[in-house]
Amino acid sequence: MSRLIIDGMKRLRGETAVQGSKNSALPILAATLLSGEESILHNCPDLSDVSGSVNILRYLGCSVSFSDGTLVCDSRNLCRTNIPNSLMREMRSSIIFLGALLARTGNAGMCFPGGCEIGPRPIDLHLKALSELGAEIKDDHGVFKCTAPNGLHGANISLSFPSVGATENIMICASLAEGTTVITNAAREPEICDLADYLNSSGAKISGAGEGTIIIEGVEKLHGTRHSIIPDRIVAATLLSCCASTGGRIKLNRTIPSHLRAVLSIFEECGCDVDIQGSSIIMDSPHRLTAPKIVRTMPYPGFPTDAQAPIMAMIAKSRGTTLFVENIFENRYLHVSGLLQMGANIKVEGRVAVSQGVECMHGAEVAAMDLRGAAALITAGLGAEGKTTVDGLKYLDRGYEDIEVTLSTLGGDVRRV
Ligand code: UD1
Numbered sequence: 001m002s003r004l005i006i007d008g009m010k011r012l013r014g015e016t017a018v019q020g021s022k023n024s025a026l027p028i029l030a031a032t033l034l035s036g037e038e039s040i041l042h043n044c045p046d047l048s049d050v051s052g053s054v055n056i057l058r059y060l061g062c063s064v065s066f067s068d069g070t071l072v073c074d075s076r077n078l079c080r081t082n083i084p085n086s087l088m089r090e091m092r093s094s095i096i097f098l099g100a101l102l103a104r105t106g107n108a109g110m111c112f113p114g115g116c117e118i119g120p121r122p123i124d125l126h127l128k129a130l131s132e133l134g135a136e137i138k139d140d141h142g143v144f145k146c147t148a149p150n151g152l153h154g155a156n157i158s159l160s161f162p163s164v165g166a167t168e169n170i171m172i173c174a175s176l177a178e179g180t181t182v183i184t185n186a187a188r189e190p191e192i193c194d195l196a197d198y199l200n201s202s203g204a205k206i207s208g209a210g211e212g213t214i215i216i217e218g219v220e221k222l223h224g225t226r227h228s229i230i231p232d233r234i235v236a237a238t239l240l241s242c243c244a245s246t247g248g249r250i251k252l253n254r255t256i257p258s259h260l261r262a263v264l265s266i267f268e269e270c271g272c273d274v275d276i277q278g279s280s281i282i283m284d285s286p287h288r289l290t291a292p293k294i295v296r297t298m299p300y301p302g303f304p305t306d307a308q309a310p311i312m313a314m315i316a317k318s319r320g321t322t323l324f325v326e327n328i329f330e331n332r333y334l335h336v337s338g339l340l341q342m343g344a345n346i347k348v349e350g351r352v353a354v355s356q357g358v359e360c361m362h363g364a365e366v367a368a369m370d371l372r373g374a375a376a377l378i379t380a381g382l383g384a385e386g387k388t389t390v391d392g393l394k395y396l397d398r399g400y401e402d403i404e405v406t407l408s409t410l411g412g413d414v415r416r417v
Pocket of ligand 1: 022023024073092093121123124125126127161162163165166187191244303306328329330
């Protein structure tokens with residue numbers, strides 16, 4: 001079992017490039033099933049969640065190769081339509097294979113998906129939407145058997161919440177359905193646009209991605225394509241948090257700054273100097289941050305729930321008080337106990353947390369309990385006095401590619417042992 005050892009209080013300096021987006025790569029990997037041809041994906045991050053998706057694709061009969069950030073998936077020889085429980089339970093986004101398998105074969109069998117324990121993560125919106133597209137779904141004690149006896153057809157689907165995963169499942173499934181599908185109250189995250197770009201480049205007809213209404217005109221067939229995954233905005237937010245936690249100055253290359261607007265405005269409120277030059281973000285942070293008044297997580301373009309944990313770690317030793325309101329997931333403060341061990345002053349009540357900045361944090365032996373919580377503990381460790389040991393790296397490795405190498409390049413003292 002590996003752990004990270006961080007010797008804190010080293011100012012981060014220098015420049016680095018941001019990895020490809022996990023949350024774009026995962027639905028696009030599921031969507032490679034649709035064409036029955038070869039998809040070539042560039043800038044694909046090397047993560048355990050990507051390996052989980054590749055294992056599912058291979059189990060289903062696809063041939064997949066992955067090296068130097070380029071993943072090639074040939075879905076010609078798809079030969080199965082069920083996914084074993086062990087593969088489904090590795091991550092939440094395995095549910096996107098439901099829409100993809102249905103669209104390609106009219107059949108799919110799988111259990112409830114896994115993922116981080118950040119609150120109840122129902123799939124009712126996915127199942128309701130796929131039924132509206134013509135799927136018949138039988139729930140046999142948590143194992144779903146889906147068929148489309150009369151084929152899949154377009155529908156007007158109104159989401160009660162702009163769920164990212166449900167929007168992706170609908171886009172994928174409706175791409176090969178007969179007729180037009182209109183999604184209202186669709187998720188507007190950049191990863192939705194990236195999925196639409198991938199599908200359109202393989203022959204789908206999707207318009208409106210990135211807006212509240214998405215229109216998908218079903219086509220008979222998709223074809224192989226080449227696509228480059230967008231940069232990971234949450235990894236960018238994490239690296240900036242690490243920098244600000246140490247009073248550092250870094251340049252992040254290969255970013256899409258417009259995807260980070262809500263996050264960058266929090267850094268500015270904290271007193272950081274943010275300069276955007278094309279696809280690079282240069283951030284200079286003060287010795288001690290000013291606490292932002294309120295951080296309220298919202299669907300995009302609001303402040304992302306995935307950046308809440310690293311930002312909370314970064315401002316733990318700022319000057320002032322911050323109110324956090326978590327509006328997306330119910331149990332997203334799992335990192336707080338580790339931050340308290342390191343000297344933070346944070347109180348949690350349901351979906352609200354209040355952080356009262358402390359003068360300094362100190363190293364401790366802490367354990368991650370979810371993916372972004374792991375990033376938060378690293379952020380705090382970098383800005384703490386003394387040695388921090390972070391366990392629970394299986395969560396970190398789901399979403400961050402060699403983050404200890406990146407941080408070391410920037411001058412942090414971070415080792416995996
Ligand atoms: C995706 C991201 C995750 C991010 C989240 C919100 C991926 C792989 N993961 O997760 O990193 O934190 O978006 O930006 O892209 N909900 C229901 N019923 C459903 C579906 C969702 O009630 O059928 C609820 C969820 O419990 C949650 C909220 O809707 O409270 C948001 O979930 P959703 O947008 O679907 O997130 P994911 O797609 O799971």
